[in-house]
Amino acid sequence: MKTLYIILAVFFLILSAIFSYLPLGTIALIPISFAFLFSYLVFKKSETPNNKFSKILLILTIVCLIFVLVKVFFIKNELEIDTKFEQQKIENNKDAKKDLEDLENDLE
Amino acid sequence: MKKTLLILVLFFLVTSFKSDTENPVKSGESLVYSGSYNMSGLLTQIAQVNMTTEKVTTAKNNYLHFSCSLATYSKWDSFFKIRDVYESYVNPISLKPSLYKRNINEGGFIKKEKYVIKGSKVNSTVSFKNNQETQNSFTIGTNTVDVITFLYQMRTVNFANFKVGQTKSFTIVFDEKEMDISLKYMGKETINAGNLGKKECYKVSIAAKTAALKGKDKNIIWLTADEHKIPALIQFSIPVGVGNLTLKSATGI
Numbered sequence: 596m597k598t599l600y601i602i603l604a605v606f607f608l609i610l611s612a613i614f615s616y617l618p619l620g621t622i623a624l625i626p627i628s629f630a631f632l633f634s635y636l637v638f639k640k641s642e643t644p645n646n647k648f649s650k651i652l653l654i655l656t657i658v659c660l661i662f663v664l665v666k667v668f669f670i671k672n673e674l675e676i677d678t679k680f681e682q683q684k685i686e687n688n689k690d691a692k693k694d695l696e697d698l699e700n701d702l703e
Numbered sequence: 704m705k706k707t708l709l710i711l712v713l714f715f716l717v718t719s720f721k722s723d724t725e726n727p728v729k730s731g732e733s734l735v736y737s738g739s740y741n742m743s744g745l746l747t748q749i750a751q752v753n754m755t756t757e758k759v760t761t762a763k764n765n766y767l768h769f770s771c772s773l774a775t776y777s778k779w780d781s782f783f784k785i786r787d788v789y790e791s792y793v794n795p796i797s798l799k800p801s802l803y804k805r806n807i808n809e810g811g812f813i814k815k816e817k818y819v820i821k822g823s824k825v826n827s828t829v830s831f832k833n834n835q836e837t838q839n840s841f842t843i844g845t846n847t848v849d850v851i852t853f854l855y856q857m858r859t860v861n862f863a864n865f866k867v868g869q870t871k872s873f874t875i876v877f878d879e880k881e882m883d884i885s886l887k888y889m890g891k892e893t894i895n896a897g898n899l900g901k902k903e904c905y906k907v908s909i910a911a912k913t914a915a916l917k918g919k920d921k922n923i924i925w926l927t928a929d930e931h932k933i934p935a936l937i938q939f940s941i942p943v944g945v946g947n948l949t950l951k952s953a954t955g956i
Contacts, residue, residue: 618778620747622740672737672748675777680786684772687788687804691768692761694802695792698819699763 597640604633604652611659615666623663630656726798727931728855730758730767731955734933735897736948738773750775750785752948754854759792767795769851783810791851798856803849803876818849818876827879839879847874847881857924858932862888862905885910887920894925896935897950903928904935921945931956 607630614623634652641649736752752773759766773787787809792802805816813832818825823842830836848856853875860871865888873884889906896902904925911922921940926932933956937948 617782618747618776621745622742622747624745625743670778672751672776672778674751674774675780677774677786680774683806684770684788687790687806688759688768691790691792691802691804692759694817694819695759695764695766696761698801698821699761702821 597637600633600636600640601648604630604637607633608652608655608659611656615659615662618666620667621663623659627656627660627663630659726796726859728756728767728798728858729956730756730795732756733952733954735951735953736937737951738948739946741945741947748776749779749946751951756855758795765795766792766801767798768792769855771851771854785809789851791849793852793855798848798852798859800849800852803851823847825876825879829879841879843876843881844874847876850875850877853884854934857886857907858926858934860886862907862926862932863928865905882911889920889923891928892925894936895949896927896933896953898952898954899927899933899935899950902935905932 607626610626611623611630614626617623631653634649634656638646638649638653732755734754736754737748738750738752739746739748750773752771755770757768757770759768769791771789773785775783775785779785785808787807788804790802790804791800793800800818800820802820803816803818805814807814811832815828815830815836817828819827820843823845825841825843827839827841828836829839853873856873865871867888867890869888871886873886875882875884887908887910889908891903892906893901893903896904905928907924907926908920909922909924910919921938923936923938924934925936927935931953933950933953934948935950939946939948
């Protein structure tokens with residue numbers, strides 16, 4: 596049973612690390628919750644009270660949790676200043692005006 | 704005295720026999736939304752959507768230009784960058800479109816689409832990244848509109864006269880195909896509407912025969928129950944989950 600908990604804890608910890616790195620916001624809390632649960636179970640099932648591996652799993656899960664919470668609460672959602680996109684919009688508008696004038700001439 | 708009375712009676716008649724539709728859409732309006740993806744109640748904000756209206760004048764005509772642009776937040780740009788623009792040029796009174804343009808760039812997938820609408824005839828031009836453009840002609844119904852014009856035409860519906868469960872149909876053209884859309888009035892709810900504060904809204908369900916939208920009454924739009932009918936919240940259910948567009952700011956209304 597302990598081996599299964601270790602496999603699941605490591606699996607969800609890897610998933611937590613990936614989700615924390617990606618800009619998934621609070622959705623990253625889903626694998627973190629599972630990683631925390633299985634890491635805690637590994638810690639509880641450990642024969643020796645000072646099992647380093649289970650502690651490392653727990654600490655890494657908490658690091659992921661803190662990283663996600665900092666990103667959610669302290670990093671603002673901002674748009675990149677995209678001059679190319681803005682320029683495209685301006686050119687689009689010019690083209691549209693020409694298309695409308697062509698359409699008006701066709702309808703006459 | 705008689706003249707004043709006549710004017711008053713005429714005014715009363717005109718206002719009491721208002722049609723089912725009215726036009727609350729003016730130029731200079733700017734609506735900013737935050738788009739989120741929702742998984743089991745947990746959210747991630749993905750993109751900002753800007754909807755603007757402006758007056759466009761050519762040598763012979765005036766148009767109302769509807770523009771809807773979507774851009775992912777910078778945190779997403781390195782993973783999946785989206786820069787989409789949907790535009791429509793319509794008659795300012797009838798809101799009938801003459802030109803529809805769609806320029807999308809979604810994670811490197813580029814598509815440009817243009818419909819020039821002459822009554823019920825549409826000349827379309829479609830091009831993809833590095834591909835030559837293809838041209839096509841097809842006909843649409845006299846009341847068929849593009850997807851952006853639909854979002855604004857929906858605001859002309861007088862939901863104050865609707866009973867809960869009452870429906871109204873529209874036909875839109877998307878990807879060179881016509882599609883029936885049905886709006887169902889679901890009553891009123893008070894929700895947060897960005898800088899407008901808490902507002903009483905008309906809750907309207909949108910149903911369309913398309914694989915892009917899922918579920919019954921899962922695609923809902925809340926329009927402020929006032930003369931502007933600003934979309935305050937848009938909730939949509941797509942095959943990969945549930946998302947919503949939350950109004951952040953509404954100016955120029």
